[in-house]
Amino acid sequence: NAGVTQTPKFRILKIGQSMTLQCAQDMNHNYMYWYRQDPGMGLKLIYYSVGAGITDKGEVPNGYNVSRSTTEDFPLRLELAAPSQTSVYFCASTADRGMRSNQPQHFGDGTRLSIL
């Protein structure tokens, strides 16, 4: 049972480069989320999705894009990497009613991204 899988685990980018952080879940969850965690801070929501084809902005969406073409995958794209995007990125998923559900909430192991 894989749960939520994030790739890559670590990445170093140069300023201005682009990349896609991958997130996949095999639990048929409708709700998926992308968070970033800066040093000494809690998680801040970047984007979320309530189902295939539906995405919405969180607290800190600038500089990122997402898509949700399938239930399983929710990739996060950085188009022009900036030093301010150096962070640890977490993907999460849950079943009915999003994080309000009594179903378990699953987080991936995170992607540590450095922009130099």
Place this chain on the structure above:
Amino acid sequence: AQTVTQSQPEMSVQEAETVTLSCTYDTSESNYYLFWYKQPPSRQMILVIRQEAYKQQNATENRFSVNFQKAAKSFSLKISDSQLGDTAMYFCAFIPARGSNYKLTFGKGTLLTVNP
């Protein structure tokens, strides 16, 4: 908008003793969910305990329990018989119970160290 405040950036406790982590929140919602998450050095986000605001009874999960004071908007976590494996960052989080807002709001976290 909701805010979650954890006023203790760091705490330490001796193994087998009891420790309480504080969390306060601000919201105009009447019904909501509150969570405590644990993030060990491995960086995984693990749900520790959940409380529904309309339930007066405090939630308990083995050695973990909460003191939920709705009027005071306080949600503290008590860890009994602390173990070395409890060493981690602990995050308090909030989500409204209804509507189309599926966003978790996190506090900045408390780093708990359990000493042998």
